């Protein structure tokens with residue numbers, strides 16, 4: 001029991017480092033960039049509050065667990081900004097190595113269980129993962145609207161780019177949320 | 192539908208302010224104080240990982256929801272450090288006013304539902320709330336051990352004070368966790 005708890009606590013202490021991974025998105029007040037720890041809290045709260053907008057068959061408790069875990073690999077692999085240019089294959093390889101190390105700190109049964117939830121999120125094929133991904137994409141544009149530009153300004157993106165890279169993924173998992181958000185983004189770009 | 196989603200999004204944008212509420216505890220690396228948003232993520236992750244150490248009858252999904260919501264009132268009322276001196280009645284009055292305003296941003300049915308979860312946490316009478324409270328108390332001493340003192344040093348507390356103010360609450364909800372932690376804290380104070 002004690003060795004098991006030792007391993008779990010090593011993992012939870014390591015997870016603390018996610019609070020030092022900085023994202024492209026700022027807080028709503030624009031005062032600073034947000035980190036991946038507080039971002040993970042915020043979108044888990046999104047899931048809790050917006051559960052009724054999930055398609056039928058989504059288990060919101062699993063979605064919340066997925067969102068609590070979804071960014072842990074960034075402790076080693078860093079955050080890849082949505083509007084940045086990335087070598088996707090290299091990034092996925094880095095994240096797999098990070099997952100080996102970080103989930104590998106847990107007792108074996110739990111390591112397998114939680115890593116499978118993360119892999120399900122990454123694969124974005126199940127209803128839970130598709131909805132979780134849509135929330136992960138839905139939060140940043142809301143922050144950008146509040147902060148009057150945020151990462152849109154920093155990366156010099158257009159409405160069409162947002163629709164292609166972000167809107168398509170929000171719409172896939174949560175069409176109601178994209179229908180609500182897209183006119184607001186369009187209006188911001190016309191202001 | 193749209194007015195309902197407008198209200199939910201106002202609440203979620205307001206919740207962003209929890210990332211600016213600074214706690215007495217630092218990150219494990221001691222580099223800065225943690226904020227209540229990232230703290231909420233961290234202890235929800237504690238719940239996910241440490242669920243097996245909860246007493247029988249605890250619903251871990253409800254505990255996670257409780258922990259995601261538990262500090263929102265701090266947006267208005269601020270964080271009350273565990274080792275500080277507080278006028279408890281005044282603090283509870285401030286938090287009730289904060290809860291009126293913040294949960295009151297949600298659609299009425301959801302406002303009632305989520306506020307009830309927060310009140311259950313505060314009352315610390317149900318198995319879910321008692322376990323959630325124990326995790327809220329269990330994380331700071333682990334951070335302090337990692338950062339070599341943290342808020343213990345800042346507030347000049349002794350082992351006995353920690354046992355009385357923190358240990359008693361961890362033990363009530365999660366005796367296994369306190370049995371694991373208390374010798375580590377004792378050893379730190381003897382070092």
Ligand SMILES: [Ca+2]
Nearest residue numbers: 262265270271
């Ligand atoms: Ca608190």
